[in-house]
Amino acid sequence: MCHMSIEQEILDRIKPDNSYRTLVDETVFQVMEAVRREIEGSGLEIEVLLVGSVAKDTYIPAPDIDIFMMFPETTPRKELERRGLELGRKVLGGEERYAEHPYIRGLVNGLGVDLVPCYAIADTSRMRSAVDRTPFHTEFVKSHLSEGQKDQVRLLKRFMKGIGVYGAEARVEGFSGYLTELLVLRYGDFRSVLEAATQWSYATTLYLEQRGETDFDSPLVFYDPVDLDRNVASALSTDCFALFIQASREYLEREREEFFFPRTREPLSMPEIRRMMEERGTSPVIVRMARPGLTDDNLFPQVKKTLEGILSLLRGGDFEVLDSTWYVDDDTAFALELKAHRLPVAMMHAGPPVWIEHSERFLEKWRTGGLSRPFIRNGRWMVMARREHPDAKELLSSDLDQSSLGSGFRKMEGLSVQEGIEVFTESNRRALSALLDKRKNWEV
Amino acid sequence: MCHMSIEQEILDRIKPDNSYRTLVDETVFQVMEAVRREIEGSGLEIEVLLVGSVAKDTYIPAPDIDIFMMFPETTPRKELERRGLELGRKVLGGEERYAEHPYIRGLVNGLGVDLVPCYAIADTSRMRSAVDRTPFHTEFVKSHLSEGQKDQVRLLKRFMKGIGVYGAEARVEGFSGYLTELLVLRYGDFRSVLEAATQWSYATTLYLEQRGETDFDSPLVFYDPVDLDRNVASALSTDCFALFIQASREYLEREREEFFFPRTREPLSMPEIRRMMEERGTSPVIVRMARPGLTDDNLFPQVKKTLEGILSLLRGGDFEVLDSTWYVDDDTAFALELKAHRLPVAMMHAGPPVWIEHSERFLEKWRTGGLSRPFIRNGRWMVMARREHPDAKELLSSDLDQSSLGSGFRKMEGLSVQEGIEVFTESNRRALSALLDKRKNWEV
Numbered sequence: 063m064c065h066m067s068i069e070q071e072i073l074d075r076i077k078p079d080n081s082y083r084t085l086v087d088e089t090v091f092q093v094m095e096a097v098r099r100e101i102e103g104s105g106l107e108i109e110v111l112l113v114g115s116v117a118k119d120t121y122i123p124a125p126d127i128d129i130f131m132m133f134p135e136t137t138p139r140k141e142l143e144r145r146g147l148e149l150g151r152k153v154l155g156g157e158e159r160y161a162e163h164p165y166i167r168g169l170v171n172g173l174g175v176d177l178v179p180c181y182a183i184a185d186t187s188r189m190r191s192a193v194d195r196t197p198f199h200t201e202f203v204k205s206h207l208s209e210g211q212k213d214q215v216r217l218l219k220r221f222m223k224g225i226g227v228y229g230a231e232a233r234v235e236g237f238s239g240y241l242t243e244l245l246v247l248r249y250g251d252f253r254s255v256l257e258a259a260t261q262w263s264y265a266t267t268l269y270l271e272q273r274g275e276t277d278f279d280s281p282l283v284f285y286d287p288v289d290l291d292r293n294v295a296s297a298l299s300t301d302c303f304a305l306f307i308q309a310s311r312e313y314l315e316r317e318r319e320e321f322f323f324p325r326t327r328e329p330l331s332m333p334e335i336r337r338m339m340e341e342r343g344t345s346p347v348i349v350r351m352a353r354p355g356l357t358d359d360n361l362f363p364q365v366k367k368t369l370e371g372i373l374s375l376l377r378g379g380d381f382e383v384l385d386s387t388w389y390v391d392d393d394t395a396f397a398l399e400l401k402a403h404r405l406p407v408a409m410m411h412a413g414p415p416v417w418i419e420h421s422e423r424f425l426e427k428w429r430t431g432g433l434s435r436p437f438i439r440n441g442r443w444m445v446m447a448r449r450e451h452p453d454a455k456e457l458l459s460s461d462l463d464q465s466s467l468g469s470g471f472r473k474m475e476g477l478s479v480q481e482g483i484e485v486f487t488e489s490n491r492r493a494l495s496a497l498l499d500k501r502k503n504w505e506v
Numbered sequence: 507m508c509h510m511s512i513e514q515e516i517l518d519r520i521k522p523d524n525s526y527r528t529l530v531d532e533t534v535f536q537v538m539e540a541v542r543r544e545i546e547g548s549g550l551e552i553e554v555l556l557v558g559s560v561a562k563d564t565y566i567p568a569p570d571i572d573i574f575m576m577f578p579e580t581t582p583r584k585e586l587e588r589r590g591l592e593l594g595r596k597v598l599g600g601e602e603r604y605a606e607h608p609y610i611r612g613l614v615n616g617l618g619v620d621l622v623p624c625y626a627i628a629d630t631s632r633m634r635s636a637v638d639r640t641p642f643h644t645e646f647v648k649s650h651l652s653e654g655q656k657d658q659v660r661l662l663k664r665f666m667k668g669i670g671v672y673g674a675e676a677r678v679e680g681f682s683g684y685l686t687e688l689l690v691l692r693y694g695d696f697r698s699v700l701e702a703a704t705q706w707s708y709a710t711t712l713y714l715e716q717r718g719e720t721d722f723d724s725p726l727v728f729y730d731p732v733d734l735d736r737n738v739a740s741a742l743s744t745d746c747f748a749l750f751i752q753a754s755r756e757y758l759e760r761e762r763e764e765f766f767f768p769r770t771r772e773p774l775s776m777p778e779i780r781r782m783m784e785e786r787g788t789s790p791v792i793v794r795m796a797r798p799g800l801t802d803d804n805l806f807p808q809v810k811k812t813l814e815g816i817l818s819l820l821r822g823g824d825f826e827v828l829d830s831t832w833y834v835d836d837d838t839a840f841a842l843e844l845k846a847h848r849l850p851v852a853m854m855h856a857g858p859p860v861w862i863e864h865s866e867r868f869l870e871k872w873r874t875g876g877l878s879r880p881f882i883r884n885g886r887w888m889v890m891a892r893r894e895h896p897d898a899k900e901l902l903s904s905d906l907d908q909s910s911l912g913s914g915f916r917k918m919e920g921l922s923v924q925e926g927i928e929v930f931t932e933s934n935r936r937a938l939s940a941l942l943d944k945r946k947n948w949e950v
Binding site: 262263264281300301303304305307308311338341342343344345384385401402405406407408409410415416417418422433434435436437438439440441442446452498500501505 | 706707708725744745747748749751752755782785786787788789828829845846849850851852853854859860861862866877878879880881882883884885886890896942944945949
């Protein structure tokens with residue numbers, strides 16, 4: 063069977079071989095031993111636990127090694143954080159990161175290792191932070207996933223990575239590792255997950271043995287078998303959900319390696335970008351700001367919020383934005399496609415109905431200074447008023463600071479705004495390409 | 507008192523003097539006698555009745571003389587119409603007109619005379635056509651309006667004429683003569699009507715002795731004292747209603763002759779029109795069609811319907827129309843002010859959500875030929891599509907016949923469309939001036 067062979071071929075590439083396994087296992091052993099040694103000397107009662115895809119044996123290279131340091135429930139939160147970071151720093155050197163609470167990330171034998179403090183709890187009802195759930199997830203998958211299904215999870219992860227929907231982090235808003243495992247548990251194997259996905263629609267609701275009772279407004283709901291009040295797919299965006307459905311359809315119709323390993327793709331060339339924009343007759347706008355010094359998980363939500371702020375400023379200024387995206391590199395670029403970046407000076411301004419008493423105030427205000435006298439239309443006062451910012455660049459340059467931006471962008475460091483033909487420079491190439499290139503990862 | 511003197515002055519100008527009264531009375535006598543002579547010879551039992559403002563002595567020059575020929579209720583409708591027109595034609599020569607049913611209009615001694623066939627009914631519950639009510643209106647006003655109030659009605663009519671809200675006909679959609687009489691009966695005199703109007707708001711409801719029970723969605727409701735199921739102000743547009751309120755406010759603040767007799771006003775000059783448009787940066791469009799051979803009462807509703815058809819075509823084509831008007835002269839001109847008359851070729855075209863089964867059809871259709879590949883946005887398929895008509899003139903020239911136009915305009919005889927600077931010709935001057943000149947009649 064043709065599809066078996068391609069999936070086998072992919073599996074041969076992604077399944078860790080013996081030497082890789084040995085490297086991972088030894089690294090895990092080494093770090094856990096080091097943590098235990100530190101604990102021994104400190105008099106703390108901390109359990110050290112390997113969790114995540116390495117513990118579950120569902121990882122594909124290169125995995126994050128997640129090691130949890132489980133503190134007694136009686137430990138005050140502040141102390142847990144302080145002690146946890148201290149231990150992590152001693153073992154890994156590494157840098158401090160934040161998820162819901164801080165942890166230490168380091169590199170050991172070329173592998174990423176996260177040392178995360180959490181509470182040792184008896185069940186999830188006693189949970190005090192999101193990470194407390196992870197050991198239960200690990201335990202659940204280890205005890206439910208069959209040996210053969212582990213490879214099916216690997217295939218699904220690689221497929222999702224290939225099409226660009228793998229990872230619950232803010233940059234992707236896709237499927238988490240745990241969600242891929244639950245999907246394989248729910249449907250049996252890789253292909254069955256894809257076949258099921260072609261039948262999904264918005265708000266498809268899944269569970270294993272038991273359905274939860276909470277309602278979620280999400281494209282996909284998967285009740286967490288270890289905590290029925292939680293939707294495992296809560297971070298999944300509608301677009302990643304839809305993209306997975308579409309990729310499943312197309313893969314099942316014609317399986318190709320590119321779904322797992324897309325070809326590297328050059329950004330569109332500047333002449334191509336220019337030709338496309340000119341054919342469309344629309345107006346490009348590029349807004350650039352310095353990249354704030356933040357980790358990805360903190361940066362991307364702020365980038366998105368800032369883009370929303372830019373869009374709402376433009377829309378409030380009567381500009382129609384057809385499409386928009388962002389591109390983060392050395393700095394942050396927001397690429398926008400407007401129906402027009404220049405509007406007529408005149409705009410219709412509606413006042414109160416004539417029969418309202420304070421309508422006289424509108425008349426007073428607009429007796430002079432408008433581009434027409436006040437006049438009546440459908441019983442209301444109207445006037446042709448002068449637009450404050452008929453140009454998009456002018457509006458953005460002057461009023462962006464009044465928009466709701468991500469906190470890292472509020473100072474608008476390094477702000478520059480370009481519009482029309484002035485955007486066609488090499489430094490804007492990747493941002494413009496991100497805007498215009500609508501090829502999916504698996505497409506040529 | 508200053509205001510008394512101006513109102514007295516106006517009254518001196520508009521109140522018919524003795525020689526004018528004699529002319530009117532003699533004309534009435536002459537026509538009624540002629541009708542009676544015709545009836546005598548015919549063996550018909552028809553009563554001849556003077557109705558309207560001449561009968562009520564509330565007219566201002568030059569009045570329409572309304573003479574009703576009241577047929578027995580037993581007369582079949584067809585016969586009433588045939589006989590009525592025949593009689594009218596014999597007496598007046600004149601031309602046939604339609605209100606709800608046909609009548610004859612002619613000119614006698616330089617005065618307009620309407621000869622209208624109707625049914626002689628005992629009360630309004632037996633009414634068979636709208637004109638059957640008129641004799642009751644005439645009778646009601648004659649028996650209720652005091653001698654002094656007749657002049658107050660004359661002032662109110664002249665005021666409304668001056669500001670442009672007098673007449674229930676389609677061209678104006680203003681206050682009928684009967685409504686002005688009821689307003690004077692309701693409030694006492696001319697100034698009291700204006701003072702009351704400054705306190706009106708949308709859906710103000712008035713009546714004399716008794717309120718009707720029917721609800722009307724009208725800016726003004728005045729229950730007809732001779733038929734409580736009818737709103738006398740049903741033809742009044744919101745704009746005429748609002749304009750009367752505003753004129754009342756301003757007149758009471760500073761009475762001036764111009765409210766009754768506005769100065770004749772030249773249309774804006776072409777350089778002035780051009781200067782205004784250029785200052786605004788908006789795009790003018792002129793659509794012209796031949797004027798259908800119809801009476802005003804039939805023409806104007808069709809003109810309005812046609813303007814609506816033009817607007818809906820433009821809006822459907824993504825053009826934003828800021829303002830519009832029409833001007834009927836030798837032909838019919840529609841003057842429009844657009845945000846822009848040229849749009850970019852590209853437009854965002856939304857398809858179905860990805861998870862809908864038939865979304866594949868959208869993909870098939872747009873796989874090629876669009877200005878982008880199909881892509882996913884908020885779970886929906888989208889594509890940058892090519893706009894069929896990026897130019898307003900092109901859209902109007904090509905698709906106006908598919909719009910809902912007034913019947914007299916459906917053949918689009920003599921259609922011409924101009925946009926941008928090509929509209930600035932002397933033949934468009936009056937139409938453009940009607941669009942741009944927002945001065946109220948009483949303003950300088």
